[in-house]
Amino acid sequence: MAFGPFLFLALLEGTVMAAVLALTAIGLSLVFGVMRVVNVAHGEFFMLGAVTAWFVTHYLPFPPAIGWLAALLIAPLVVGAIAWLADVFVLKRLKYDPEATIVATIGLLYILQQTALTFYGPDARPVEPPFNLRLQFPWFGYSGYKLFVVLAAGLILLGVWAFMTRTKAGLVMRATQVDMETARAFGINVDRVYAGTFALGAALAAAAAVLIVPIQQAHYLMGHDPLLLSFIVVIIGGLGSLRGTLVAALIIGLSDGVISMFFSPTLAKIIATLLVALVLVFRPQGLFGAKT
Amino acid sequence: MSLSAKPLALHLGLIAVLFAAQFMLPSYHATNVSRIMVLSVFAMGYNIAFGYTGLLSLGHALFFAAGMYGMGLPIWTLGWAPVPALIAGLVAGGALAGLVGLLALRTAGVSFMIVTLMFAQAGYLTLLYLNTHTGGDEGFVVDSAARMIAGFDLSTDTPRYMAALILFAIAMLICLWLVRSPFGRVMVAMRENEERSRMLGYNPFRVKLTALVISGLYAGMAGAAYGMLFGYVGATFATIQYSILPMLYVLLGGAGTVIGPFLGALLMFYLIDIASGYTTAYLFVVGAALVVLVLFAPKGILGTIRERGLKWLP
Numbered sequence: 001m002a003f004g005p006f007l008f009l010a011l012l013e014g015t016v017m018a019a020v021l022a023l024t025a026i027g028l029s030l031v032f033g034v035m036r037v038v039n040v041a042h043g044e045f046f047m048l049g050a051v052t053a054w055f056v057t058h059y060l061p062f063p064p065a066i067g068w069l070a071a072l073l074i075a076p077l078v079v080g081a082i083a084w085l086a087d088v089f090v091l092k093r094l095k096y097d098p099e100a101t102i103v104a105t106i107g108l109l110y111i112l113q114q115t116a117l118t119f120y121g122p123d124a125r126p127v128e129p130p131f132n133l134r135l136q137f138p139w140f141g142y143s144g145y146k147l148f149v150v151l152a153a154g155l156i157l158l159g160v161w162a163f164m165t166r167t168k169a170g171l172v173m174r175a176t177q178v179d180m181e182t183a184r185a186f187g188i189n190v191d192r193v194y195a196g197t198f199a200l201g202a203a204l205a206a207a208a209a210v211l212i213v214p215i216q217q218a219h220y221l222m223g224h225d226p227l228l229l230s231f232i233v234v235i236i237g238g239l240g241s242l243r244g245t246l247v248a249a250l251i252i253g254l255s256d257g258v259i260s261m262f263f264s265p266t267l268a269k270i271i272a273t274l275l276v277a278l279v280l281v282f283r284p285q286g287l288f289g290a291k292t
Numbered sequence: 293m294s295l296s297a298k299p300l301a302l303h304l305g306l307i308a309v310l311f312a313a314q315f316m317l318p319s320y321h322a323t324n325v326s327r328i329m330v331l332s333v334f335a336m337g338y339n340i341a342f343g344y345t346g347l348l349s350l351g352h353a354l355f356f357a358a359g360m361y362g363m364g365l366p367i368w369t370l371g372w373a374p375v376p377a378l379i380a381g382l383v384a385g386g387a388l389a390g391l392v393g394l395l396a397l398r399t400a401g402v403s404f405m406i407v408t409l410m411f412a413q414a415g416y417l418t419l420l421y422l423n424t425h426t427g428g429d430e431g432f433v434v435d436s437a438a439r440m441i442a443g444f445d446l447s448t449d450t451p452r453y454m455a456a457l458i459l460f461a462i463a464m465l466i467c468l469w470l471v472r473s474p475f476g477r478v479m480v481a482m483r484e485n486e487e488r489s490r491m492l493g494y495n496p497f498r499v500k501l502t503a504l505v506i507s508g509l510y511a512g513m514a515g516a517a518y519g520m521l522f523g524y525v526g527a528t529f530a531t532i533q534y535s536i537l538p539m540l541y542v543l544l545g546g547a548g549t550v551i552g553p554f555l556g557a558l559l560m561f562y563l564i565d566i567a568s569g570y571t572t573a574y575l576f577v578v579g580a581a582l583v584v585l586v587l588f589a590p591k592g593i594l595g596t597i598r599e600r601g602l603k604w605l606p
Contacts, residue, residue, distance in 0.1 A: 038402055093587055098402045099348050103543070103586045106536055110579025117573045228413065231406065266421045270414050277410040280403050281395045 005139035006261070014257020016146045016215075019153035020208045022249035024226050025233040026160060027204035029245040032234065034177045034197045037096055040105040042205055043227025044112035045083060049075045049206025050127075050218035051120050057127050068130040072210045076203035082112075083202030087195040096194070109223075116220040124222075129214035149211045156207055157246070164242070173197060205230075228269070229256075232276045299550075299606045303468055306551060307461045314453045324565065326453045328557050329460040330518045331541070335553030336467050337510020338538035343547035344471055345503040346483030348401075350535050351392065351408030354415040355508040357530035359385040359515030361419070361426065364525035367438040369425075374441050378516045385512010386505050388415075393504040397497055409532070416530040431526025434519055452521050459517055460554075463510060468550050468606055470506070479503050480548075511538075533575075540578060543585045546594030550606045555593060 028042045053071035060067055086108055094100045133144030164170040176183045176193045184190045205226070209218075216222070229252065237248030252272060259268035310329070314322055334356055341347040362384025366372035372380070396407040419426045436447055444451035470476050478499050481489040486496050519525045528534075537560075538553070545556025560581065568574035589596060598605040 038406070090583060090587065099405070100586050100590070102348075102350075102402065102405055103539070104583050107579040107582030107586065110575050111583065112579075114573035114576035114579060118571065118576075122572070231410075235406065264421065266417050270417045270421060273410045273414040273417065277395065277407045277414070280407045280410075281398050 002139075005137075007258070008137075009140060009142075010258045010261035011254060012142060012146070012257075013261065014254035016149055016253075017257055018250045018253020019150040020212045021226070021229055021233055021253050022246050023153045023156060023208035023211070024205050025230040025237075025245050025249050026157065026242060027201035027208075028230045029234045029237070029242060030160075030204070031198055031201035033241070034173055035091075035096060035194050036098060037091060037101045037198075038098065038105070039198075039201065040102055040227070041086070041108040041112060042201070042230060043223030043225075044109050044116075045079050045202035045223075046205040046209045046226045047116060047218075047220060047223035048079045048082065048112060049209030050213040050216075050222060051116055051220070052078050052206070053210045053213045054120075054125050054127050054218040058125075064128040065130040068127070068210070068214070071127070072207065075210050076206040079206035080199035080203035084195050084199040087198040091198065092191060092194070113220055113223065120218075120220055122220065124217040124219040126217050127213045143215070145214060149215070152211055153208065156204070160204065161242070169196070228273070232272045235276050236279055296604065298604050299468070302605075303464060303550065306554070307457070307464070310457055310460070314450065314457075319449055322449055322453055324561065325558075326456040326521060327518075328554070328561050329456040330514055330521060331537070331561070332554040332557040333460055333463040333517070334511050334514035335538040335541040335545075335557050336463055336550075337507040337514065339542045339547060339549075339553045340467065340470070340479075340510065341504055341507035342539065343542055343549070343552070344476065344483060345479040345500055347397075347500060347504060347507075348405055348539075349408040349504075349507075350405045350532070350539075351396075351410075351412035352507070352511050352538055353530050353532065353534035354392065354408075354412040355385040355389050355511035356515035356518075356534055357415065357419065357527075358388040358508075359512030359517075360519040360525050360529055361515075362512065363516035364432065364434055364519050365426070367434060368427075368432055368525075372438070374438050374446075374520060377438065378513075378520060381516025381519070382509055382513045385515060386509035389508020389511070390501065390505045393501045393508075397500050397504065409535070412530070412532065412535055416527060416532075419527040419530055426527070427525070429527045431524060431528070434523045434525060436523070439520060439523060446521055447523055456517070456521060459513070463513070464550060464554070467510075471550065471606060475499075475502075483548075536578070536582075540582060540585075543590075543592055544581065546592030546596070546598070549592070549594040549598065552592055552594045559593075 024042070024046055028039060031037055031039050052075040056071040056074050057064070057067040060070055062070060090104050090108065091101055094104060129145045131145065134141045135144050135147070164174065172183070172188055173193055176188060176190055180190055233248045233252050234245055236252065237244030237246070256268045256272065259271065310325070313325060317325060334352070338349070338352050341349055359381035363377045363381030366380055367374070367377045392408065392411050396404055396411065399407055420428055439446045446452050446455055478489065478494055481494070482496055482499050490496050515529065518529070541553050541556035541560055543556070544560055545552030545554065563577050563581070564574055567577045585592065591599060594605060
């Protein structure tokens with residue numbers, strides 16, 4: 001294959017990755033933006049989404065398309081509920097102290113991951129895609145489902161945007177983000193906003209996982225990479241800034257696709273992690289420092 | 293600040309008990325305790341940064357692995373003798389901690405945690421990427437000829453236990469001296485109120501960097517010793533799990549106590565050991581312990597005891 005088509009393939013793969021990454025990272029970004037909590041267990045919510053999708057498609061007697069759609073509805077609900085409980089029973093009791101919540105979410109990471117290992121097992125299992133369509137380019141064929149993933153992720157992101165800017169709940173969340181004390185003084189139930197935000201963030205990760213699981217198989221350790229990449233995206237884009245997160249997801253997704261294809265996936269990750277460290281060191285104010 | 297009698301007696305007593313223990317413990321447990329002693333040196337280093345200076349790092353696996361590879365690679369590729377190799381490991385840990393500190397200490401709190409995490413992750417990935425030089429994720433076995441020091445074969449039980457004990461004793465006594473020295477007090481001042489100590493004329497950056505380098509030296513020495521005593525160098529020791537374990541040991545035993553890291557390592561090691569007899573999901577214990585500790589006992593075992601009465605506990 002010549003360089004041009006090769007690059008095109010790399011960019012296609014990168015776009016798919018960017019779309020899923022944007023969805024996962026928006027969840028993380030939302031949680032940090034509103035609650036100032038760095039959720040290290042975010043990758044495990046992603047993993048739980050994929051595992052739930054496997055259970056749903058495997059045990060419900062539907063054809064693949066409907067089973068997958070059911071998973072897309074059920075997995076975010078289940079994972080959101082788990083996150084809600086985690087917020088009420090752990091994070092709230094820590095009064096959302098930044099360092100304590102990181103330690104607690106590391107604990108949560110192991111708890112969720114090992115619970116998945118116990119009940120789901122160590123095997124990677126496939127989920128059948130809702131449809132099989134092969135797009136034939138002049139140089140290579142490409143999965144139509146992958147392009148559908150990009151479309152679906154875009155729609156969900158649009159939904160999140162509409163929710164945040166056009167609904168009362170979104171307004172309340174933004175108000176809490178800007179000034180928690182004043183929001184409480186105006187009668188907003190901040191506890192419920194926090195729990196809801198944490199659940200929403202987890203549900204978005206789960207939705208991203210349901211989109212990707214027909215391509216990537218469900219495995220109990222699969223949360224590691226999405227977590228790392230979401231961190232990278234969210235930090236480069238500016239924690240809490242949804243627009244920044246989208247832009248960064250696109251940059252990281254595409255460059256990861258290209259570097260992985262032409263050099264090695266490990267090198268792509270090394271560059272990205274170092275980039276994050278340096279961004280945090282040299283532009284701390286612009287990224288973490290949006291003081292409220 | 294001179295050492296008063298009670299703390300000194302306590303720490304020397306612990307060393308004496310550990311010395312006596314090797315004659316009573318069955319071989320399996322003796323090896324476990326040697327591992328625990330080396331891991332506690334790592335945790336003591338972590339404690340100097342986290343417990344005393346307030347630097348919550350998520351990247352100490354990097355320094356541990358630096359020590360391990362700093363010891364292992366010269367032996368593997370250049371055929372170095374064990375003692376210079378161990379020193380190379382010690383230096384590698386401290387040097388890398390200094391380098392990371394120069395950059396990471398420009399941030400604080402949550403940013404510091406993430407920056408150290410990212411550096412450690414980049415280090416781990418680099419080990420995998422350079423797999424022709426480092427053995428990648430398979431790692432390599434340390435040549436048994438390079439595990440002989442002064443005629444003692446460190447791959448056999450008694451010399452290994454003694455080597456671990458000597459290292460542990462030296463590390464603990466230095467730690468005890470350090471935290472009671474004027475510099476140790478300044479470290480605590482950084483943890484408690486950085487602005488006020490700055491106002492008193494201390495340079496927070498310099499103090500924190502020094503503490504981090506000392507912490508890195510501990511981690512590097514522990515990594516080098518671990519590789520030497522147990523004969524294996526591998527990239528697993530650079531994973532995030534090895535940054536979290538010392539944090540867990542310190543949180544469990546009691547942050548800011550000298551014996552806490554050992555107590556935490558001892559309890560956690562056996563908790564994991566017992567749990568892994570029942571289930572493959574034994575890391576669940578690690579997660580549950582972290583959550584329970586941070587919720588109900590943020591000061592750890594010895595921190596709580598110190599609060600409840602034993603005020604002299606260092």
